[in-house]
Amino acid sequence: MSKKSKNGANHRARQRKRFDHTIHPHTRPGTVIVPEGALAPLLHVTAYGPDQIVEKRNATIAQIRELRNKYPVMWIDAVGLGDAALIEEMGELLGLHRLSLEDMATVPQRSKVEDYPHHLFAVTQIPTYNGDLCLEQVSMFAGKGFVLSWREHAGNCFDIVRKRLQVTNGTTRSSGVDYLLYALVDAVIDSYFPVLEQLGEVFDELDDRVEADSEPACIAQMRDLRHDVRQLRRIVWPLRDAIDDLVRSPPEQITQETLIHFRDCHDHAVQIMDTLENYRDAGSDLRDYYATSISNRMNETIKVLTIISTIFMPLSFIAGVYGMNFDAHESGWDMPELRWKYGYPFAMGLMAVVALGQLWFFRRRGWIGKGKQRGKSVDEG
Amino acid sequence: MSKKSKNGANHRARQRKRFDHTIHPHTRPGTVIVPEGALAPLLHVTAYGPDQIVEKRNATIAQIRELRNKYPVMWIDAVGLGDAALIEEMGELLGLHRLSLEDMATVPQRSKVEDYPHHLFAVTQIPTYNGDLCLEQVSMFAGKGFVLSWREHAGNCFDIVRKRLQVTNGTTRSSGVDYLLYALVDAVIDSYFPVLEQLGEVFDELDDRVEADSEPACIAQMRDLRHDVRQLRRIVWPLRDAIDDLVRSPPEQITQETLIHFRDCHDHAVQIMDTLENYRDAGSDLRDYYATSISNRMNETIKVLTIISTIFMPLSFIAGVYGMNFDAHESGWDMPELRWKYGYPFAMGLMAVVALGQLWFFRRRGWIGKGKQRGKSVDEG
Amino acid sequence: MSKKSKNGANHRARQRKRFDHTIHPHTRPGTVIVPEGALAPLLHVTAYGPDQIVEKRNATIAQIRELRNKYPVMWIDAVGLGDAALIEEMGELLGLHRLSLEDMATVPQRSKVEDYPHHLFAVTQIPTYNGDLCLEQVSMFAGKGFVLSWREHAGNCFDIVRKRLQVTNGTTRSSGVDYLLYALVDAVIDSYFPVLEQLGEVFDELDDRVEADSEPACIAQMRDLRHDVRQLRRIVWPLRDAIDDLVRSPPEQITQETLIHFRDCHDHAVQIMDTLENYRDAGSDLRDYYATSISNRMNETIKVLTIISTIFMPLSFIAGVYGMNFDAHESGWDMPELRWKYGYPFAMGLMAVVALGQLWFFRRRGWIGKGKQRGKSVDEG
Amino acid sequence: MSKKSKNGANHRARQRKRFDHTIHPHTRPGTVIVPEGALAPLLHVTAYGPDQIVEKRNATIAQIRELRNKYPVMWIDAVGLGDAALIEEMGELLGLHRLSLEDMATVPQRSKVEDYPHHLFAVTQIPTYNGDLCLEQVSMFAGKGFVLSWREHAGNCFDIVRKRLQVTNGTTRSSGVDYLLYALVDAVIDSYFPVLEQLGEVFDELDDRVEADSEPACIAQMRDLRHDVRQLRRIVWPLRDAIDDLVRSPPEQITQETLIHFRDCHDHAVQIMDTLENYRDAGSDLRDYYATSISNRMNETIKVLTIISTIFMPLSFIAGVYGMNFDAHESGWDMPELRWKYGYPFAMGLMAVVALGQLWFFRRRGWIGKGKQRGKSVDEG
Amino acid sequence: MSKKSKNGANHRARQRKRFDHTIHPHTRPGTVIVPEGALAPLLHVTAYGPDQIVEKRNATIAQIRELRNKYPVMWIDAVGLGDAALIEEMGELLGLHRLSLEDMATVPQRSKVEDYPHHLFAVTQIPTYNGDLCLEQVSMFAGKGFVLSWREHAGNCFDIVRKRLQVTNGTTRSSGVDYLLYALVDAVIDSYFPVLEQLGEVFDELDDRVEADSEPACIAQMRDLRHDVRQLRRIVWPLRDAIDDLVRSPPEQITQETLIHFRDCHDHAVQIMDTLENYRDAGSDLRDYYATSISNRMNETIKVLTIISTIFMPLSFIAGVYGMNFDAHESGWDMPELRWKYGYPFAMGLMAVVALGQLWFFRRRGWIGKGKQRGKSVDEG
């Protein structure tokens, strides 16, 4: 618990509730209302061309206005949704459509890529997993000479892009806005693989636990896991479709070479979907496996009950018969065994014979004694 | 019960029956037959342009005829389907197709947008939820210079649009009929989110109840919930498709900018579908969870039975043996224990050994005593 | 049983068998073989234009040949498939394709609309429901100046069309062959709604019965109902598709206005499908509900068994112990209780303590006594 | 067993194995390798035009070469795949593509219609059912002036076509290669209906058996039946698609009139699919029904156990109490009933009261005695 | 265990983990990072035309550069991914796109065929099965005058192609790069059939085991098998789609004749999918069968328990009654049977009557004695 940051806890609360949308039904279309408790925005601007690059941390709108159109590409990497006025100002400066700004500020959005008159708008979620699945919304706008990315919290997702931008005359530096957009989308998609790996480990662990012992705890964890897989599918499915649409009918500002890279992105999204399908099937299998395990164990329990009853009921009956108060002294017909010298050993022997007969019967039926043999055949098979 | 208005009760009766269509099979196509018990219509007319606006509550057909084509846009907001003659008169005045009027008066209709020669026709349902899901039909007609909306009951769904109309030179006031139609459709779609939120809360609550204790009451509520989710899906699915068709091949009277707004509507409809899919999966999960809980508990019950039988049957058998009437005084072979000084303590000790042996066996099998340990591991896990 | 007509019984026999097709594998394509026991055909001819109308009941082929092309529209409404020669003669007179005649005479056909060189051919089923689902085949041919409809039995399905034809200068009278075809298709589709309503009532009733008491009778009825719903789906699904095809790529003889009416037909077919989907889900839900009810009841039964065993086994054991024949007179160690003055009350008290302890334990576990409380919470919830 | 011919047994062996393909992985594409144990081919040639017809049984390749192009249509009906050289010779004579020859000789193929540069190639399976589903591959080639059909075994499937060919100036005789191909495909499709009828009867019979008594034997038969239905679906599904493709984009050698006949074929294939869907659902229903029956019966068994335990455990306890050895002669507190005059009748009466109380309780719970009443309501319902 | 080669063990480890992708998230697109433990590459070059052929085992990049464009076709068959530098060098030499090289080195890839500006790129998996499913990635590049295939390990998959290349003027030798690519793809697809055959055998074996005896071991094996089938489906499904795309819109370098061969490939892929669908259904059936078997057996166990309890509880009760200490000597009402001469035989007879009555009841209910009869009917049926 304590290892989760405040943000993580915030995330978790969001994910735990079935309905996690923010509703502002009585607003006009395009109204920017920031999420409760959102962080104050920090703007990190990088403007570059093949052989020059400028970086400004904690930039202001004024500084951005100044830098605009001075360099082939300006990347504004914003973190924190907590200032509606700033968002609107930025939108005005870059000519962003009000509806796209509203979507950016409304958490969570379904993954999509939308072509507005003056810019592309892409939105999806960045996942992290530390026992619970946490999701952070990321919006990307690409227009003439600028890319604006806006995340909810600071994270290391875009560090790789920033690092590559330092390489003078590298592919990213020499390419335009479209390639930077690709690089960001690629970085977001790549952030799913570690989460898939962690989920895979939880599956493997759960597999082992169900195999070893079907404790009731498993069922809740299985359900959580299945829920997480479904939630990821619900994000990646439309993301894959959106990139597929982009690749099939690309906006004109995307070059042929960048398209090949977007195709690679699509391929990664398809791989993620494949893995999630795999996990979904694994989840169903686990549930079936668990249910059959319960049935199997109930069967075993009932067998124990049946064996014990079947052995002791006849024995108790025999004991009961010899406990009847017919007086062997009164009539020759009344339980002559009671007067026999070896009556007691005879009765005990009779019981032993009955008990052993039953055991033999159960053994032949395979209800007892063969258990270990079977266990072996499993190991060998 | 008493907190539901008369209308609510009416709604509920509709929803409770599996077959909730009104059938008038022996009528010619386009016959307007109003639902039983429908309210008398009230017409609220708002005619406006960018800088002028006129409102008439409880307007008459004559007043509407007079206002027609005097302002760029006339919005007739009708409430109550209870007057077939009025509906037909209105249809004649505005040139509405008979089949669309019939659909408007026939409750419930499947969501759809239809392009008639002289007007667009859209129909869908407005949901409310207060334990039961209630649905109210809303029809919208958009032709040259007018939008006609017709609901079953007065509600606050369109208040937001009316309020925005008051803003002189606001987007709605400056735009045409197409934007007003969008604003109404948007308002209808926005009315689903609070219902989804309430359903989500019921799910969360049900989740907790199933986890805490699997009372039989849950099963009926689960079923109701699943039914409500399915009913909402059945409304939103065709609505989403209809808006998608509208966006893909828009009628000419819809401008480019309004289309972008309709795309936003579509996006909301898709989000609602996503949430409903989520709820559907949650419903299946809950059902599986409940079924497994019953199995688990049955298993526990059978374990108790088996433990008690396995412990007491042998004990009773031993007691039965020493209750046999073999007379230790008659033959040295006859239950010599009865004559031992410590015979009774020996018998009791034998029973104690058997009982403790069984307990040890069950503990080793994990059937008893480890319960609490497990509970902990769940909390910690 | 006795309330079913002979035809109904005939229908039922058809529906009861899994395979209900007639096979004539060794015939050449286009051979008309009438169903066994089919009624002798009766022809009812109505020829009309906007201001004139002629009707002939029990018309002969000769009379039809005479009337042909004398009026804008001639409607031949045939009932009874029992005369192959007549069918072939009619086909020759009107220029109908042999394969369409074969389909008409082969019961049952899958719903379809086929465009033959000289005529349209539509075939589907008219349902009735009186405990069992009965289906009657109806074929419709529309060519130049004529519409031929052919049903298996007389019914009131087309009465509404006939009645509307009496209105001089009414829409039907003033329109052509295409509108009459629409009117007939519409009448057929409208005949599904009462059946849906009846099925809905059976569902509602079954719902109540499963809720009240899960008698084994339910399961067979559920299965029948699910089967009926599936059978209806199998008829309406292709019918909806066929009308959709007709509306999307209409044959030239269908006017724009009639197309709008066919779109309304399509809409009704979609509503029927929606309701059938609803019923299908309701059927699955009922089955799940029933299965869970059985589990719940088994659980209750096992609880009773466990409670009774858990209470009486220890009591019987105690009684058994004091029934052992250790003689308290022989050794001070031998069951001193037997010699106590209050030994018997002590033993009975011990038993009472054990029994009450168990009851307290079961009550705390919620196995007994809280039942009514729960029942209440269901009513209140 | 003995009533199956050698061929039937051969078929069965094929069907019984899950993997029934022949693999020749190390051959070059187009290598003809005949199945093991295939019959030696017999060629039956029929060459005809509208007014002449020649037939040659057991024809040789030389005879076929001679007959070629002498008549409008030459139909070579081959039976038996056992001679690779002959197949290759035939392929060379008629200009058949190597890959189509390979497919013909490789059993089983998925149903398909392929358009090779110089001929059409169609392949599918002919089913027969006599308890097991047997499948025989049939390949058809249609090129300029010839149709070649090749089956695995002699059967009566094409007799109907041969008979129709005898009719001088009949449709088949007057039409070309395309109509003969249609007639053969139609004959193959018609061969599915008797099999569906037989499967339907097995379903009906199984229905009755499950209803009457849920013997374990049913489950294996159900599984076989479901497997057969799936196998048929897997054949007819692609066949239907292939004919649909043929009808939608027909090769030029197929005339308009023949196309209408192929549409009829497609219609039949769709009907077969519909029936198979029906059977698939019936199979699922049967399985569910059987599972619920087991649950129901287990419930009944447990009820018997619970009733018997609940009645006799308290009785045995009472008997046990009066069997305790507290001596009524020693202390007034020690089981005074033993000394009562009517002590024994009192004890027996107590037991009777307890037993009757339990019976009354169980009757009120509906566990006993109401069974027959229910049975009646089923019959009446 | 010991019969698996080191490579096999390596494979297995890969397959056992749910998440088997390699992640290199912090690399720029197109970076070649070879898998851990990959073998050092061996290049086997075959350059040929219709009448000349040169082979070089363990070729170097220099030798390949020399051979390039000297012969119509050069096939470089590489094995082992263990040298990133070599891969990059090869890519540069042949003009391969960086992203395709990255995909080749990243194991596993989803099956796909991609059209890069200067070459085709295909990647898929070669399966082997020896109890576990092992997968080996194979990448194929086809550009102007060359085909490059790159596998993870040496295998005999391409031996058949190499052998056919030896035939002077054979189809492969006389055809171009496109036909060689086809031959390789065909060889890969053919490698699935033996695996399907082996899986089919495991299914058949598992079928028999479940039928004979439902040991818990089966369930784990079933799950593994289902997992393997799903994994194969996930490979073959996109492979089939990729080849279908290739056939539908072929790149210009593929000739008409080669296309027909690729269509054959597609056909094989479809057959593999069909078989996998079959296996998937078989897997579901097996699981259902197993679950029903458990239910059936639990039912049998409970029957044994019920029979034994129902027989012995009344008997023990009777014995208990006659074990009560009412003294027949004290009161005439106190168990007079104890004083009867034939009291004991009477009691024993009473017990026998009760026991036989129960047995008769159980026999009539079909719980005992009819078992064998049923078993027979299964064998006969």
Ligand SMILES: [Mg+2]
């Ligand atoms: Mg809004």
Ligand SMILES: [Mg+2]
């Ligand atoms: Mg939006």
Ligand SMILES: [Mg+2]
């Ligand atoms: Mg990537």
Ligand SMILES: [Mg+2]
């Ligand atoms: Mg989710």
Ligand SMILES: [Mg+2]
């Ligand atoms: Mg989705």
Ligand SMILES: [Mg+2]
């Ligand atoms: Mg899929």
Ligand SMILES: [Mg+2]
């Ligand atoms: Mg899996």
Ligand SMILES: [Mg+2]
């Ligand atoms: Mg109507």
Ligand SMILES: [Mg+2]
């Ligand atoms: Mg309508």
Ligand SMILES: [Mg+2]
């Ligand atoms: Mg909205």
Ligand SMILES: [Mg+2]
């Ligand atoms: Mg519903």
Ligand SMILES: [Mg+2]
């Ligand atoms: Mg639907």
Ligand SMILES: [Mg+2]
């Ligand atoms: Mg969920």
Ligand SMILES: [Mg+2]
């Ligand atoms: Mg026929």
Ligand SMILES: [Mg+2]
């Ligand atoms: Mg037909």
Ligand SMILES: [Mg+2]
């Ligand atoms: Mg209608």
